[in-house]
Amino acid sequence: MRASQYHLNTLKEAPAEAEVVSHQLMTRAGMIRKIAGGIYTYMPMGLKVLRKIEAIVREEMNRAGAIELLMPVVQPAELWQESGRWEQYGAELLRIKDRHQRDFVLQPTSEEVITDIARNEIHSWRQLPVNFYHIQTKFRDERRPRFGLMRGREFTMKDAYSFDRDEASAQASYDAMYAAYQRIFTRLGLTFRAVAADTGSIGGTRSHEFQVIADTGEDLIVYNPDSDYAANIELAEAPCLLAEREPAREALEKRATPEAPKCEIVAEQLGLPLSRTVKSVVLATDPAEGPVRLWLLLIRGDHETNEVKVGKLPGLGDGYRLATEAEIDSVFHCAPGYLGPVGVDRQAVTVIADRTVAHMGDFVCGANEAGYHLSGVNWGRDLPEPDLVADLRNVVAGDPDPRGGTLAIQRGIEVGHVFFLGDKYSRALNATFLETDGKPAVLQMGCYGIGVSRISAAAIEQNHDERGMIWPRAIAPFEVVLCPIGIGKSVAVREAAESLYQALLAQGVDVILDDRDARPGIMFADWELIGVPLRVTLGERGLKDGIVEIQARRDAQAQRIAPADALAHVLERLKSL
């Protein structure tokens, strides 16, 4: 491609609304243009990146035996009503009416349609296993879209759906997708981690997220640097930090802690480490029949409650909420901020202690009296043992890994998700097949998503510097840029650039020749912003001295190479970019 025949339009400033670096840089580089909130035009270079990502995804999906089809963007409400998601899905599901006032949705995902296809197309065990995928435009009506392609409303996703005879076969299909995802993200040139993830309300048994590692990521990943353990923070098991119950050394004492409704303030007032304090969280559940039930969760003052883990506790799995002040007062006779487990009516509230809290001795907690806490609190002596001990908290960096070693935490951007669905959708839509015994059996499903457009943003969040983007070669808008200086005046420069350009094209390199005859500073700034992985600069003086300059986007300085060696050098450098 010649720049003069392409559309380049870089901007000095990013729009003020662009909060994340990928949004800022893609806009400045002219890769995307906003048309409405969360809706963008992929400009030519943005589309090139997208297509390169799609091609790698497609190749590896095909290699894994998945079969590509294309389901529509506009889907009839009937299928979503059959699965129950017409009601369950929130406002992100854009519901529309056609000219005949019939209901449709703009698809945010295609479980319903693919299950409908499967129940019509799959009749016999002989047709199984099968895995269908498509790469399609999706729409999620985010309330406040604002992170560019990181969280757009209209976006491109690859979603695959496997159908199997039984759970063992479905697990094999899952494993095949997991392996394909490893190949995909490796080929994309991204630093990533497959992390075990929560299966949520779907209730399947297995789920992994593929996370691109980036400091700006929204997700927290728990991992062990010395093993292959990785899980997202919702799922990662937090260990008990005390091998045994600490012995009671202090007497129970009521301490004045005025204006100290938080553990941090209590610890400061009492001159104790935060890790000696225990915070009380009161939850409520509303059973189908009978009165409200209250739950007192106890978590160490320096730890955070993990809502997903709480939602899996016995009695709390069908949904819970924070207790109201009135509900709390009816049992604790005290306002929040000074609550604690000592002296509470265990008929009226179930006490659940985090694993670490259950082993603490001489701890500090609220006295159930405004302005007072208790210190030197000990299980057994000052209050009965907890009703339940469980993992209630988020892992923190430095926690011991129960499998050995120490846990660390990093941030990531979720770009892929593999999920064993079981029969959730196939049962709702009655998608069955005839087994070898001639009897109908329900299909076992898995679903496997990759956020194609999101990957382009995640790649930038992971790979950029103060000058712009730094693309991995595999998904760069161009692999090489040739910057001839003074191409308008110098025949030697023009001929050398043209010759190298043609030689690179002949080698299948995706090269752009910047023939705009712009000043070097403008060319360099543009291509550093755009993040082309390798730049070749040709100038009249250099050519006279028998050199061209070759510089990878991450190199601190250029290498000087003889023009005759430039082609071979570029091809060699590209291998590692």
Place this chain on the structure above:
Amino acid sequence: MRASQYHLNTLKEAPAEAEVVSHQLMTRAGMIRKIAGGIYTYMPMGLKVLRKIEAIVREEMNRAGAIELLMPVVQPAELWQESGRWEQYGAELLRIKDRHQRDFVLQPTSEEVITDIARNEIHSWRQLPVNFYHIQTKFRDERRPRFGLMRGREFTMKDAYSFDRDEASAQASYDAMYAAYQRIFTRLGLTFRAVAADTGSIGGTRSHEFQVIADTGEDLIVYNPDSDYAANIELAEAPCLLAEREPAREALEKRATPEAPKCEIVAEQLGLPLSRTVKSVVLATDPAEGPVRLWLLLIRGDHETNEVKVGKLPGLGDGYRLATEAEIDSVFHCAPGYLGPVGVDRQAVTVIADRTVAHMGDFVCGANEAGYHLSGVNWGRDLPEPDLVADLRNVVAGDPDPRGGTLAIQRGIEVGHVFFLGDKYSRALNATFLETDGKPAVLQMGCYGIGVSRISAAAIEQNHDERGMIWPRAIAPFEVVLCPIGIGKSVAVREAAESLYQALLAQGVDVILDDRDARPGIMFADWELIGVPLRVTLGERGLKDGIVEIQARRDAQAQRIAPADALAHVLERLKSL
């Protein structure tokens, strides 16, 4: 591809609602599955065809210098309000509201968005000319979608938009697209015709449709078999069939024509050829100020009125309608069916004669009295000359071509359209650039569409027989199918099939090996339905005799070829398919 690892699901019967052959065959072959009215899933083989069409379109667009980008499916109402089409576009424009009750559309076309992009991206004459295109999902909310992919609601289209400094440059951009379209439809392997088309209400000066020739097409194409003249019926100029005014030989006579409100009945009652009769059509226009105006159109009894041509007549260009019976009665004092130009008040009605009618003598027309017609009517003698003589009718086969030779008519399916837009959208959206003199000038635009998914249906309408589809090689779901007979039992068959399969793959041939171990009748019926252009059959008996059978889809019978020559033979045959 191996059939055992692919998804094949052919049907014996087409759905009753499938009215056109492409819809029937694509459904039976399992290439599409209906999800809702006019909304389909492209099943794996249907998608393969689509992608092959897209690839050819993309290659030729790029070769012509157009630059690909991707505009969104969901577009904000504001841009459509700015162009005026939010109000003008009918119910086919699906208008939707997001969660914040903001108005959007599902794009049926992207003039507004591309013009918005152009006004933001194009600042200087130095950036011109430029041509942007995308291949994207579109939605037109057809009232009664029923022709499969011929007229779906959700469909895939390529649309390109050129931007130029002035009209001369815009015409060159138009010519470049016209040439690219010629290459595209030639490469697709379709018999097509570029026909001059009406520019309609947009008022541009040039427009061509690219029509795939098919007896089942909805459009009528006028062409000259001995020249390159071709135009759609709306535009094609109909000549005067009488070189000079016919002399008056008969006397004016009032004839009883009871129950004869149509020329066909009048001609039969009077024992005259239909071509001696003249029909009267009364139209009305409603000026912004003043009373309704009436117009009497006179067309030979065997000719059809061309509404597009009528719409271009002076005084009728801003919209016309049929006159009401009351309006007709006020001038003609007679009900429709017996109207004519003799004796009418020429102050109250403007008489416009078709070119041929203006040269007729001794013609028959209504007597303005129910149950009577006049014969022997002659201009000048019996009534004043027409107020206007114009081309009012459709061409009929056999009409002389004013440029020499004779015109013929065939049916076609519109699959592409090139259109010079001028400044319609750029002026509405104020898309300007700075000219060399530093002053702003309005961009000149062209738009260029190709119905990607429609092409797949049009290819079938043009190429099929009673057994199924017959794909041109370039867009066939597979180029070659290998049908090994008894692959499950015969090692020789399996090995020969596998060997040829691998050899074809190595040559880059898109081949499918039917390894389902099905009976030959089933295999042949499936692949003839699917329409793979070339089939190779391998059986144990044939291999013993040293032959495999190679049959193109259109061949009456197979050729027997030595297995060692099969590869070369297939490659040679493919060149002409």
